[in-house]
Amino acid sequence: MLLIAECKARFEFLFYRLNQSTQCPFCSESGICDVKPDKGHERELRRMEISCPRCNENFSGRFPELIIHLDKHRDLPCPNCAEKFVFPQELDSHQYNTCEHRVVECPLSFLGCDKKVPHKYIDKHHLNNWHQRYLLNFVHAILSPSSLNKILSTDSKNTEQTFEQTLREYLEKINPLIEDADQSMRNxxxxxxxxxxxxxxxxxxxTQSVAIKESSENNVKLMESIYQIIANMTEILNKMKSQPIGGPRLLDIDGTYIWKVKLSDLTSSQQTLQSEVFLTSKSGYKLVLQCEIYENKSTSTSYISVAVAILRGDYDAILSWPMLYPITLTIVDLSGKRSDISYPIHMDPYMLPLQRPMNDSNPPCKVEQFYPLEKITKNNSYYVQNNAMFIRAHLDFVGGSLDSISNGEQQKLPNYDSARNKIAS
Structure with a gap:
């Protein structure tokens, strides 16, 4: 780097270091010159046209561009650490002076410690037993009586000179050891x-790991709680969807209720489908329809099974029990030929399904073999259109109870399984 002196003369930084205690070589002023970095020199370097010293004619540009270009020539690896250099001089200086992996001799090699170790491990070598043993031997040799007698046995006039020379030799050997020891202590x-x-x-x-673990466990518990809340909300929402917005539906003015059943839902789920809840009047009986597939094991025939059940209602206390108003269940003919399939429910005043409900629902009054499934699902069926069939329930409030209907007109139902056919309100 160039420096500029107070006298405006430029000279190399190294020259300034060697002569800073003398007079200025340009203006002959005594003392140390007031120097500062030469910014003009830097600007001149940036404008200087220069060729690449490695590839000569292959590059010609300004000095900042040369610095970038030389990175392409960084292909001289150090055999010890694999660091790469541009010029052989750089590589040599690195190998012998600065490379941490260069192999160096122990400072006590003159005493017999002939270990050679990489420079980065020399401090560790100074602390091992091998090196310490030679160091102790060296100290003992200095302080041993034989060494002193050898010095004192010389001529008296040369004794002082010999002793001083010997001490200087030992000091020259000890000083590097002291520096190494100091460096080792600092390390x-x-x-x-x-x-x-x-x-x-x-x-x-x-500490952070413990906190993270506790936070993770708390997050897992929180997620489980949120999942449970979502599950509960989903269940409530499903229940709300299954109920009409304006409350339970009322029978039509002619005493009928019609339920649309998707045939694919009935055949694929193999479970009992349930209609929406309906009332005979605003303060009347609370009812629901059921539909499922019934398998007759003796004949290996599948049937559509239709049932009606009485649910516990808000006005049961003012209604007449048992409920003996005639109920007729019908699968509606959709062809217009009025070939409906109808069954009247057998009304026995002693039947449990017709009594006042003590639980959410009474056992259903069921027609298990209402109609063969095969006839319902066949092509061009009168009873299915667009994957839907319609089941109608009719309650006769005008004719009174079924006591006026002959026993021959009433089809008795098979025994019902109250546990299997429980209906949720």
């Missing part, structure tokens, strides 16, 4: 400080 101190810093960081990481 040990730095390693100890770094160890404490690392232990502090590890303890901090452990």
């Amino acid at each position: 040990c101190s730095q390693l100890s400080s770094k160890r404490q810093d690392i232990e502090t960081k590890i303890n901090g990481i452990r």
Whole structure:
């Protein structure tokens, strides 16, 4: 780097270092010159046209561009650490002076410690037993009586000179050892400080890990709670969807209720389908229809099974029990030929399904073999259109109870299974 002196003369930085205690070589002023970096020199370098010293004619440009270009020539690797350099001089200086992996001799090689180790491990070598043993031998040799007698046995006039010379030789050998020992102590101190810093960081990481673990467990519990809340809300929403917005539906003015059943839902789910809840009047009986597939094991025939059940209502206390108003269940003919399939429910005043409900629902009054499933599902069926059939329930409030209907007109139902056919309100 060039420096500019107070006298405006430029000269090399190294020359300034060698002569800073003398007079200025340009203006002959005594003392140390007031110098500062030469910014003009830097600007001149940036404008200077220069060729690449490695590839010559292959590059010609300004100095900043050369610095970038030289990175392409960084192809001289150090055999010890594989770091790459541009010029052989750089590589040589690195190998012999700065490379941490260069092999160096022990400072006590003159005493027999002939170990050669990489420079980065020399401090560790100074602390091992092998090196320490030679160091002790060296100290003992200096302080041994034989060494002193050897010095004192010379001529008296040369004794002082010989003794001084011997001490100088020993001091020249001891000083590097002291410097190495000091450096080793500093390294040990730095390693100890770094160890404490690392232990502090590890303890901090452990504390954070415990906090993260606790936070994760709390998050898992929170997610489980949220999942349970969502499940409960979904269940409530499904129940709300299954009920009409304006409350239970009322029978039509002619005493009928019609339920649309998707045939695919009935055949694919193999479960009991249930209609919406309906009332005979605003303060009347609360009813629901059921539909499912019934398998007759003796004949291996599948049937459509239709049932009606009485649910516990808000006005049961003012109604007449048992409920004996005639009920007729019908699968509606959709062809217009009025070939409906109808069954009247057998009304026995002693039947449990007709009594006042003590639970959410009474057992259903069921016609298990209402109509063969095969006839319902065949092509061009009168009873299915667009994957839907319609089941109608008719309650006769005008004719009174079924006591006026002959027994021959009433079809008795098979025994019902109250546990299997429980209906939720």
